[in-house]
Amino acid sequence: MKNGSFKILMFLIVSGSLIAQTKEEKKQKKEDYKNVAYEDTKNLIDSGTYIFNASFVNGGMSLATNTNRFIVKEGEVDIDLPFFGSARGDGGYNSNPRIAYKGVPDKYDVEYIDKKRRSIIKIGIRSSNERHDITLTVGSSGQTTVKVISSSRSSINYSGYLKPLKE
Secondary structure, eight states: OHHHHHHHHHHHHHHHHHHOOOHHHHHHHHHHHHHHHHHHHHHHHHHTEEEEEEEEETTTEEOTTSOOEEEEETTEEEEEEEOOSBBOTTOOBTSSOEEEEEEOOSEEEEEEEGGGTEEEEEEEEEOSSOEEEEEEEEOTTSEEEEEEEESSBOOEEEEEEEEEOOO
16 A cells, blocks of 8 residues: 555656646746737738727726727727827817727838847827827837827826727
């Protein structure tokens, strides 16, 4: 009986040590996963067709019940985001509760920061009475922060995820 228990115990110890990964292997596996996710995100951005789903505005207010749209497709942008803030000039507080634009942007630049696994997308749009400079900072797994600087409103930040556009 002792001999059988000893054999089972030894089998469990040996098989457990064969299955276990070292810290370096676990770290390398995690780095590989991050690199694959970053490459997937870069490919999504390079495709020129994606959607930003805003979840929060200005660091905390949920947009779960607010409709929002930020689509980039074939060189055009379709933006319809809620705006919470003040306007300069004739508008006053929240005179136009949305940031809306559909068309070809004046500026569209992409910069990849491979060392930090981060992508920066800069979009410039101009409507009839307002200019918006939009910066999307995209992390390795698609987590995104969008900063909108306007010529006639206070700046606003959104956070959410960049995802493939489903037709």
